[in-house]
Amino acid sequence: MARNGVASWRRRSSDQSDDPSPCGSEDVHVLAVDDSLVDRKVIEHLLKISSCKVTAVDSGIRALQFLGLDEEKAAGDFNGLKVDLIITDYCMPGMTGYELLKKIKESSALREIPVVIMSSENVLARIDRCLEEGAEDFIVKPVKLSDVKRLRDFMTRDVGDRVRSDGEGTTHKRKLQESSDVSSSSPSVSSASSSSSSSSSLPTTPSRSPSPSPSVSLSEPSSPSPSTGSSGPCSPSSLESPTRRLKMTSCCD
């Protein structure tokens, strides 16, 4: 029985995310990568509600296979489905989201596909690293409908600005878009336009967070993280203050 209150006015895309037929409609096709079953279900549904076709996989390796980049297939041996956006969790066993991002950006066939990183940890150095590697956006989990709506707008409007999101109570809003309709209590985006300025500084919109700091990587950890290797658990320290960022040493990488 349908529930009252959720009058969804969005056109719903086909539910068959693994439909082999070519994606001829104007529906955006998103590849979602997350090792968590619960998160995969949530992100998949968030995307479908937002009129996206979704393919959800549980690892970076599978993502690369789907994209036609694994060693066993030729790079051009596609399954025919064009991917318009890749959204991936950061912390995953095996290949992290960051490593997946790098592989995608290193590939001439795939580097144009926008990649968005999701993470439960609001770590500035991590965000910076991802943006510098070419990620379009960074979403702090838990992912909300407003996050996905923002991405949807981003994809269709083809905005060149890079944006950043932190979900810990700051309200950095990207000037051009207005997406805080669903969850006004949760913050949305901060525009760290690293493409247009030499340092991706946080916007001037007043917020509860400390003053902006440049994202030039001063904080690249010099000492290796205790959990070395890509299969180690993620043990970052969540920082709010940019000044403390410089002392951070532990990252999941």
Next chain:
Amino acid sequence: MPRFHGQSNHAPVDIVNQLQKQYVDYLTSLFHEGVLDDQFTQLQKLQDESNPDFTVEVATLFFVDSDKLINNMAAALERSPVDFKQVDADVHQLKGSSSSIGAMRVKNLCITFRSFCETQSYEGCLICLQQVKNECAVLKDKLQNLFRMEQQIVGAGGSVPLMD
């Protein structure tokens, strides 16, 4: 007192209203107690005609996942030497999925649990494990109540109120 006629799917309006009010009260109490947070409401908002059971499905997945993770943690803590990194990895997973469904108390317990993993405190980890187990059981119970109340409302011909 109006009678409920069995052949109709619509109970008298005041019964539906009563069920709805009980539901809202119950859900409100879960928020007040900190069992659930706003993310749960976010998920409820995602239900629609094509996915009418979305919240139930996600909750079910969560409990399957959390049972598995808790068993892993328990097993890791029983080994000698304890692999705290492995326990931490499992707690991190549980923290993530509990956060995604709005299970705030479970999530917060995981945060504490992780700090004990970091300091490699065996006792601390055991205590946290027990607390997490208990909290997941409480959550399961409460969500089952909640979903049952939803079914009652719908069965009586009403619609489930959405919290703001």
